[in-house]
Amino acid sequence: MMKTGKAEIICTGSELLEGKLNLYVPLFHERLAPLGFAIVREQSSGDSLESICDCIRCALKRAELVLVCGGLGPTFDDLTRQAAAKALGRRLGYSKTCAQILGINFGLKKLPPNFKDQCILLEGAKPLENANGTAFGQVITRGRKMLVLLPGPRKEWEPMFHDFLNAEISTFFKGLTPIRQLKLKLAGLWETQAEKLLRPVMRRFPRAAFTILAGPGTVDFILSGDDSGGMIGRAGAACRKALGAKLYGEGEDTLARAAGARLKARGETLAAAESCTGGLAAQLITDIPGSSAYFLGGAVAYANTAKMKILGVRAATLKGGGAVSAGCAREMAAGAKRVFGSDHAFSVTGIAGPGGGAGEKPAGLVYFGLAGPRGIRTFRRQFRGTRPFVRACAANFILDELRKVIK
């Protein structure tokens, strides 16, 4: 029998609403899922006492576990303690134990005022020691619910979570089932096609949760739920069967990693010839540590003269079909294979846009070449979207074809 808990995250700090990315939610998810908690909502609040108090009050109504991150520092805009006290109707008090700990940790006989402020706890709170700062974490329980206050900097809350909070949560919330998550990585299909393929599996496993994330030419399909009876494993196996070659990996796999693993296993090498992707495909390949074992290099042949000089594309080809043509893609791939002396080589030449397209060759039109031990194939695709999207689609398309060709 599955039992999971509901958690909510509250991130405080006006900077989160004024241009700074919130990087923490995925980190909290990673830590809470194995404890049996699903995050059901995240709120980011500015540094206002009323607003933080309201966030806490509402979250405690909905969730069993509420984590507040940030606003425990010693400056004027650190208001989380007061907000939590107000939300719970509890008093704040000075903790002599905390003062002693700070005194020992920082080698101080007498604490300066800003250190003293850090020793203020909510009535009934259990302090969590901070290995890298002065702010204590606080764990407050009420009935069957738990409110946790954590300092904002990752280097402060992360060890606190690992050293103390994991145990606090699993001791207080007994009998929760860990949530297992399986992320399947697909390519060469659209979101709706993926859904169509996978719908029968979703119907067969109604207790699992499914999420579809569309990328440029890729789709992530995430299954999650309790793994009692190996449910997630079985659902995953059913998905794999339904997906066939559309599945290129799992978890943090990328197309470049999948293609690279196959090259490495076969002891074969790769080179790249890029025009409109401008180095993106090579960058994705070399993002993978150890890619130097199979990737010899690439040419970003942006100008026609570079295509001719570096890759040996013939002037007649450029004059005839132009740089955006199957002929040019073929000669670019062949040239890269020859120049770098690799087993495989691919090429990408097209119009990334937004400008540059016209008539029969609109923006988004891309030709590809794939040269290998058994000859050269070319492909033609029309992508739609912004310049970065077209470029990403083009790079992913050829990496996917590459992966499929290296069995």
Added chain:
Amino acid sequence: MMKTGKAEIICTGSELLEGKLNLYVPLFHERLAPLGFAIVREQSSGDSLESICDCIRCALKRAELVLVCGGLGPTFDDLTRQAAAKALGRRLGYSKTCAQILGINFGLKKLPPNFKDQCILLEGAKPLENANGTAFGQVITRGRKMLVLLPGPRKEWEPMFHDFLNAEISTFFKGLTPIRQLKLKLAGLWETQAEKLLRPVMRRFPRAAFTILAGPGTVDFILSGDDSGGMIGRAGAACRKALGAKLYGEGEDTLARAAGARLKARGETLAAAESCTGGLAAQLITDIPGSSAYFLGGAVAYANTAKMKILGVRAATLKGGGAVSAGCAREMAAGAKRVFGSDHAFSVTGIAGPGGGAGEKPAGLVYFGLAGPRGIRTFRRQFRGTRPFVRACAANFILDELRKVIK
């Protein structure tokens, strides 16, 4: 007299609570500030009708403008329309106008069922046309408040915001004072150095808000506030003076754009030779539309044979100092300049890590070459961090040096 509005953002999608970063809040902030709106809270909700409905209901109590992003697609987990209808107590209806627009845009005489689902609007909603997808945005007003539903993909909501929503918001909410924001882009210094340089300016303009965001070898410094009396402009001028050559641009400028603009103005050309950055620098350069005017191409010379064959690096250089050396960087830059026939060329060769470092050449050590009409310079830098961070620092470093050398 300053008057600003309160906005709230609701981002839907279980993936945002299960591992995916929310990249949108800063983007909405950028767009709402000039319209006079400060974001006072952001909520991320899973794909649950009840939860999205609750988010909308609560947000409408607190804020004048509520934007909901995501959940307008045609799949099972797209529930925003229903949630909004429930929160407002309004019905959903099929819009023939929307159906006609989709028919025209996609050249269809008869709409398939998943297209028809996209034509469902809230009672009284004004549809916003989608230049890159099938989901319409919806603007719903009630009393003096506005609820906006936007599709999740950035390439869909971004043009929608620009083409229609800006005008909808500024027409409905009259008399708000724009919050002016000035984002200064700095390179070649750390966050703390930037803060030290800018602290006197921050003291002189106490009514402006300042945010410092650190990137890989770059720093964004954001000033914001109402611009009465030209306050932000004056603070910006003071910052520029304090920063000197550390400032490379503003707003959406990138180092590649700054360097590219200078090349274009001088009618000069560029080539690249990359090893450890593996195409990243070329990719950043070619991210800029129109970069083909000055960027001839690049060589990603990952293997030593590629460095020799494509760029003419001498075997003796690789045998002597190794591939990660000033000598190799010099010959790579010279080779790229010669092979591509460009006015300028740079090179990057180093150890991106995490593996590959040892003894005197630890992971993160990178050598650079910069060849121009007046000869070649080399640089040596030691970066610390993960593989992607080291690669990004290296690419940014050489683009910054390039920018500075092309006056």
